[in-house]
Amino acid sequence: MSRGAADRGDPPGSEGGPDGAPGGGQTPLADLLLRRVATTGPLTVAEFMAEALLHPAHGYYTTRDPLGTTGDFTTAPEITQMFGELVGLALAQAWLDQGRPAPFALAELGPGRGTLMADLLRATDAVPGFRDASSVTLVEASPPLRAAQAERVAGARWVDRAEALPEGRPLFLVANEFLDALPIRQFVRDGAGWRERMVAAESGRIAFALGPPARLDALETRLDDTAEGEMVELCPPLPAIVGEIARRIAAHGGCALLVDYGGWRSRGDTLQAVRAHAPAGPLDAPGAADLTAHVDFEAVARAARAAGAEAWGPEPQGEWLMRLGLGPRTEALARALPAGPRRDSHLDAARRLTEPARMGTVFKALALTAPGAPPPAGFSGRAPASGPDDPTTRPSPGRPPA
Numbered sequence: 001m002s003r004g005a006a007d008r009g010d011p012p013g014s015e016g017g018p019d020g021a022p023g024g025g026q027t028p029l030a031d032l033l034l035r036r037v038a039t040t041g042p043l044t045v046a047e048f049m050a051e052a053l054l055h056p057a058h059g060y061y062t063t064r065d066p067l068g069t070t071g072d073f074t075t076a077p078e079i080t081q082m083f084g085e086l087v088g089l090a091l092a093q094a095w096l097d098q099g100r101p102a103p104f105a106l107a108e109l110g111p112g113r114g115t116l117m118a119d120l121l122r123a124t125d126a127v128p129g130f131r132d133a134s135s136v137t138l139v140e141a142s143p144p145l146r147a148a149q150a151e152r153v154a155g156a157r158w159v160d161r162a163e164a165l166p167e168g169r170p171l172f173l174v175a176n177e178f179l180d181a182l183p184i185r186q187f188v189r190d191g192a193g194w195r196e197r198m199v200a201a202e203s204g205r206i207a208f209a210l211g212p213p214a215r216l217d218a219l220e221t222r223l224d225d226t227a228e229g230e231m232v233e234l235c236p237p238l239p240a241i242v243g244e245i246a247r248r249i250a251a252h253g254g255c256a257l258l259v260d261y262g263g264w265r266s267r268g269d270t271l272q273a274v275r276a277h278a279p280a281g282p283l284d285a286p287g288a289a290d291l292t293a294h295v296d297f298e299a300v301a302r303a304a305r306a307a308g309a310e311a312w313g314p315e316p317q318g319e320w321l322m323r324l325g326l327g328p329r330t331e332a333l334a335r336a337l338p339a340g341p342r343r344d345s346h347l348d349a350a351r352r353l354t355e356p357a358r359m360g361t362v363f364k365a366l367a368l369t370a371p372g373a374p375p376p377a378g379f380s381g382r383a384p385a386s387g388p389d390d391p392t393t394r395p396s397p398g399r400p401p402a
Ligand code: SAH
Pocket: 053, 054, 061, 067, 075, 076, 077, 078, 109, 110, 111, 112, 113, 116, 139, 140, 141, 142, 145, 160, 161, 175, 176, 177, 178, 181, 182
């Protein structure tokens, strides 16, 4: 199971409404959080998510490698080597289009097991000058995953945060399923204000509760397009992280390819937990289950532009990968495999990444460049100005026929 809702066959957030059913209490972190709630009061969902994922002793990512068949979920680069190859070649194409700047920083946010970067480096070996001009920086908070990355990516350096990415040279960056792990806050519309969904205690277990109604500057524009009782989400760390990348690219050139699942403009409860390849309640096992939320690509594009960069897309992953050449690459690799289970699973991997009912539509790619740079490979146009319409549902003249 991947983390995209479409691939798990159930609607996101189906595990509990805003008023919340009783949740956990059965992990060491749940006990710690219960004590914290008792002394300092309810936590925002973002505070809960940050602890659940990155608590130094009990956090989900700090304590394990969650990927693959023995882990909790899988991701596009773990499904097929073709994902990292095509993403790498798209990045190398942007480098060629921008006049082969050297030296440049090659970076990844949240590289997981390092599989995407390893596939990217292998594929771009065929692009003269690319590897020699690059130095690899991996942004990773998890010690076990840093160790896994070190086994697959030679010569990389690691930093904790996007703020520590190299400055003063072009930045070519990729991130797959990183932004969906950033903590979100959730708000329920209440008249002309909002009630924040909090994590509190109920009968000795952590449970959702709603805070008091309040006006909120950040959500003032959402009063126009939401109904009473509707939920919207904000991702507080996202603008700064996207801004760090966009600022570097606007100043020195480069390209960021951000791939994740989500939509254009947050709407509804998208917080979801996955454990052992099955959906779980978001509060059931803090620290022992993966927690994610849909990425709001409108917020990504807005943050990028505020920092001076151009935003492209978002493009549905399936269409984007097909434009990058997934079809011929799938066929070429299939020809090298004898008929049988390995060939079947290779062919199914390509379908899994592209079919609309699987990962092809809910996953999207958004690119950042400096203003005036050519469009990155596979992108049919600039991201629209902020607005409620989902650009990925609009036909665009540059697209090949289906
Ligand atoms: N990109 C990989 C892994 C996705 S899982 C893949 O596609 O397979 C999310 C990754 O982001 C993990 O490597 C996790 O440890 C990392 N991560 C999550 N939150 C982070 C944060 N705040 N800072 C740095 N890394 C983070």
